[in-house]
Amino acid sequence: MKHLFRYFIISCLCFATNTGFAQSKIRIACIGNSITFGSGLKDRAKESYPAQLQALLGPAYEVLNFGVSGATMLKKGNKPYWKTPEYEQALVAAANVYFVKLGTNDSKLINRPMMGDYVNDYRDMVRTLAKLQSRPRIILLTPIKAFSDEKFGISGTYLKDSIIPSIQKLAYEENLEVIDLHSLFADKEALLADKIHPNAEGDGFIAKRLYELIAQQTKKTGATGSIPKLNLPAEKSSFYGYNCFQFKFKERNAKIAVPKREAAGKPWIWRARFWGHEPQTDIALLERGYHVVYCDVAELFGNSEAINLWNGFYNHLQKLGFAKKAVLEGMSRGGVYVYNWAAANPKKVTCIYADNPVLDLKSWPGGKGIGPGSKKEWATFLKDYSYQTDEQAAAFAGSPIDKIKEIVKGGYPMLHVCGDQDEVVPISENTSLFAEKIKQAGGNISIIHKPEGKHHPHSLPNPQPIVDFILRAAQK
Structure with missing residues (x-):
């Protein structure tokens, strides 16, 4: 018996x-x-x-x-x-x-x-x-x-x-x-x-x-998950078969996609930008019991206002019982957001997955190197950081590539997936230079190169290498 x-x-x-x-x-x-x-x-x-x-x-x-x-x-x-x-x-x-x-x-x-x-x-x-x-x-x-x-x-x-x-x-x-x-x-x-x-x-x-x-040991989340505890009005929709709740957080759009069965410790991945674009990594993590979250801070380019908004959102998630440390996901300009927040909160990060990331705002949208940049987005950047002219912005040192010391303090691993032929965010001015500095400072970074890859498409058709990296990091 x-x-x-x-x-x-x-x-x-x-x-x-x-x-x-x-x-x-x-x-x-x-x-x-x-x-x-x-x-x-x-x-x-x-x-x-x-x-x-x-x-x-x-x-x-x-x-x-x-x-x-x-x-x-x-x-x-x-x-x-x-x-x-x-x-x-x-x-x-x-x-x-x-x-x-x-x-x-x-x-x-x-x-x-x-x-x-x-x-x-x-x-x-x-x-x-x-x-x-x-x-x-x-x-x-x-x-x-x-x-x-x-x-x-x-x-x-x-x-x-x-x-x-x-x-x-x-x-x-x-x-x-x-x-x-x-x-x-x-x-x-x-x-x-x-x-x-x-x-x-x-x-x-x-x-x-x-x-x-x-x-895997998981527990069923039910049809609503943890979202009602926010005590905020939320609209429910499908995120590739998963319940996704959209609500306002300090007048900003926020989303939480809920797994059908929640993994122990309530792990989560925080997508910085472009919700739903190339979602295969997010879907794979939902399968494994992760929540996927988003808080819109576009277009603030990782400035202090963006960091403060994210700090507040992080605190709300803590009230829901989410894990103390987040997996951060930054595609393209999302790289600025995740790394600038990680530099300010090094002990709250499990790992970072960045994909063709912007790491130097002078490279993009500034176009001060070999890339084309974006005049429209550069004008937004100047406003976000209270610059009147390009000459004033020349002294800017608030990109992730300027925050190596703060970033490596967290001791978390970093994975970049990059197209070597990226025509928008040149790898030589962003990931390659950033990785060199991270390694010199004793940080842990690896790169998956796509030799013929350009800026799009992001991610990998089969996200397994990315998922494996994240799961390994979570076990440490």
Whole structure:
């Protein structure tokens, strides 16, 4: 009985389920199509992602593969999963966790006339699963990236533009977890010999991601998360399937995106500028239990007013129980904001992820070096710092590149993702020079170079290297 009770407690804590009966193993059911089934693998019994997940989890778990090649979520699709024996078996299994990965075959031209039913058909399935006696945790998996618009009739473009937003819509409406496998495979074309189905190594990446999800200790946040404690009027909307609350903080727009399950310690990432642009890192962290926050201080270019506003916002987040230290994310001019705030608050920073960042305001928007600058933004900068002329601004020393000593005091690691051909914010005047000074001062900085990259696009198609950096920093 002690053995059974222990696993029942684990089930409640890890999966937030009320099983209603004791079972010796935590049961995980994988509903899906040919990728779940393991089509094309030499030994699907060992190499499919459900099989590899079983190997990672060990004997305390039972992972069941209910994949059906060619299956659609659409009830009126050319091969509805609903009409398969595997679906009936999945229901009878009454698992503690259901991973649902259907949508790839729905992208076929033959199925598109029925796409208006996709979300409602998906909703019917997850609600059916939710009513099972096991009261399972239900996790939606987006299709992996398809590197073709023709192979097997599957369209990678349609998956990205229509299927995945539909899954995110359902995740928002039903308050369900959703895992972005599409971005995970953005740089893994070599692992898909036929452009659609991953090989055993590719399935291993899926299994590892699902294992990390199951192994992580989190708690369910509910439909509203922590936002009501702010006692501020807030508008709720979807941020790629997650609840996002927008409100006013000292007359400035503020946003908080809430994870479906919150990680221990309530970690968070603070995006400085360009909310929602290249969001793959933010989405990946939401999956892992991070909140994503934003407080608009545009366009103050990191001056004292901006720092004071952010200090106040930080204090509000502390009242909500957020972690004492923040992950800071600065894209382009956002680099000025995160580094200037970090220089003023070195002990409140977990790490900094900066992307083609502005680190010297004389470089941009000033255009005093090799870059073009911006006359409009330079005029704003002069006003923000109370300069009347360019000659007066020549003595300016308030950019991150001027605050090396203050920045390294925090002892936190820094990661920059940079296009070596950045035509707007030249790397030589910004990250390269900044990194050299940081290292000379004993700081910890690393750079991911994009040799042919320009200022846009920001981030990485697969944000895993950025996410790994942040998670490592959080563990220290």
